[in-house]
Amino acid sequence: MNILLVNPEVPTTFWSLKNALKFVSKKALLPPLGLLTVAAMLPEHYRKKLVDMNTTPLRDRHIRWADYVFISGMLIQKKSADQVIQRCNALGVKIVAGGPLFISFPEFYPTVDHLVLKEAELTLPAFLKDLEMGCARPFYSTHDKADLRETPVPLWSLIQPRHYASMGIQYSRGCPYNCDFCDVTTLFGHAIRTKTTEQILTELDSIYALGWRKEVFFVDDNFIGKKEKLKNELLPAMIRWMEAKRRPFKFLTQASIDLADDDALMAQMVQAGFDCVFIGIESPDKESLAECNKVQNEKRDLLACIRKIQQAGIQVQGGFILGFDNDEPTVFDRVIQFIQDSGVVTAMVGLLNAPRGTKLYQRMLRENRLSTPPTGDNMDCTMNFVPKMDMQELLKGYQKVIDTIYSQKYYCQRIKTFLKNYEFSAREKYRLCYRDLEAFLKSIWHIGILDQGRLHYWKLILWSLQKPRRLPMAVRFSIFGFHFRKTFKNLRCQIQDLT
Secondary structure (H helix, E strand, O other): OEEEEEEOOOOOOOOOOHHHHHHHOOOEOOOOHHHHHHHHHOOOOOEEEEEEOOOOOOOHHHHHHOOEEEEEOOHHHHHHHHHHHHHHHHHOOEEEEEOHHHHHOHHHOOOOOEEEOOOHHHHHHHHHHHHHHOOOOOEEOOOOOOOHHHOOOOOHHHOOHHHEOEEEEOOEEOOOOOOOOOOHHHHHOOOOEEOOHHHHHHHHHHHHHOOOOOEEEEOOOOOOOOHHHHHHHHHHHHHHHHHHOOOOOEEEEEOOHHHHHOHHHHHHHHHHOEEEEEEEEEOOOHHHHHHOOOHHHOOOOHHHHHHHHHHOOOEEEEEEEEOOOOOOOOHHHHHHHHHHHHOOOOEEEEEOOOOOOOHHHHHHHHOOOEOOOOOOOOOOOOOOEOOOOOHHHHHHHHHHHHHHHOOHHHHHHHHHHHHHHOOOOOOOOOOOOHHHHHHHHHHHHHOOOOOOOHHHHHHHHHHHOOOOOHHHHHHHHHHHHHHHHHHHHHHHHHHHHHO
8 A cells, every 4th residue: 555644834934944944955844753653653564655845845646656645734734734635635545634733623624534633653553454444434533642652763764854954753742731822731631641761762763873963852842741750761861872872962842941940850951962942931921821820930030940941051942922811011021121131042922822622712712702713823913812902002012022022133132141141061062064164154145244134143243252162053043033034024014914
C-alpha cells in the first residue's frame, strides 16, 4: 500500500520565522514531528512518502501515487489543508486526517474518508486493523490517554534535514495547570505522561545519526511538568550523552514560570544544553492573570523571575495577551514597559482567543459572546468572541504595542538589556560555521544597509564587540527582528483596514 503523508503549509506568522530563515538558506523552522511519528507506526511493508509543503510543492503526481493520503495539521494550517483535501477529492484519492485541526472541527470535513483523532498511539492501530480487514470506519476517537513508552522513534528518513532550522523531539504530554484559554489540557490532560530516559537517548542518537549538529526543540507544552523525574533521571542522562558526543546540540523548550523557583533544575538544564525557554507571561496585571486562572504567574514578581532564569544562562521568550475582560486602556503602556524592562527579546503579543473545548470557550458560549471560529493565528487581529473593551480601542492599542516593541530603537535596547543580564555558559564554546558567516553578511546588507533602522543595528553590533561572545546572539536577534518587522507590516495594514 502506498501512503503519502502531507504536512500543509504554514503561512507567514510570528513563529514561522520565514523572513529570518532566508538568512541561513533554510525553508522551514521544524519538520512535522507528528506525521513522522505516525509514519513510524505504519506497517513496514507500506511504502511511505512525505511531502512537507513548507519545503516542497505538492504535485498531483504525488497524490495519484498514493492509495491513501494522511494529513495532519494545526488550526493555522487550515487554508492549506482545505486545499489539499479538495485536490485529493478531485483526484479520487482517499484521505485519512488527524491532529488538532481535525480534533477541534471534525464537522468541517465531511469529505475526509477517515478521521483518526486524539492520540495516534491509541486510535491509529484500530484504524489500521480495520483497514487491513476492509471495514475501516469513517471516525475513530477515544477518551483514553496514550502510554508514551509505546511511542516509536520518528521516521527521520522521510525528510531532508538540510531544509530545516531545528529538529524536534517530545518527552512529555500534558500540563498540571489549567489556564482558561489554553487547549493543551483539553487535548492531553493534566497528568504528565513521559517517555523513558532510554527512549529520549535513542531519539537523540537518531537525530545525531542524521548528521544534525544544531538546535533541537523539545516540543513539550510544559517540559518541567515532572521536575523530580527530570532532575533525577532525564537530565543527568542527557548531560552524560552530551559530554560523550562533544555537545552537538542546543536545546529549546517551553515551560511555566515556576522554573525560576528551582535553581538546581535550571543549572541541570543549562548543563544539559538548554539555552532557551518559551514562557507564557500573558499579562503584567494581576487581575487579568486571576481572570484566566494563570495561578502559576500570580503572587510573584514576574520581572525578577525572568531575570533569574536569564542569569542562570537561559534565554526567555515570552507570550503576552491583550483582550482580557479586566484589561483597561492603560494596559498597553504597561505591557510595553514590562517587555522592555524584562529583556524578553522575542515577545509574542497577541489578541485573546477561545479555542473550542477550553473553559474560556464555555464561558463565552454561556455569555453569548462567541463570534467566528478562531484562525489559529493570535496575531492576525481577529478574536472569536466579543471583548469587553471596544474593539477599535483594542486594535489601536495593540498596534501601539507592536509598533513600539519591534521598532529598531526599542528592539535593540531590549537586546542590550537581555545580553547584560544573560549568563553565558562556560561549557558552550562558540563554533563559527559557514551558515553563521552567511547570516552575518546578509544581515549587514539587509539590516545594516537597506533597513531604515540601520543606525540602531550598527550601534548594537559595535556595542556587542566590546564582549565578543555577545556578537552571535546580537546578529541572531537582529535577524529575528527583521522577520518580526516584515510580519508586523502586514499586520499594521490589517489593523488600519479594520479601524
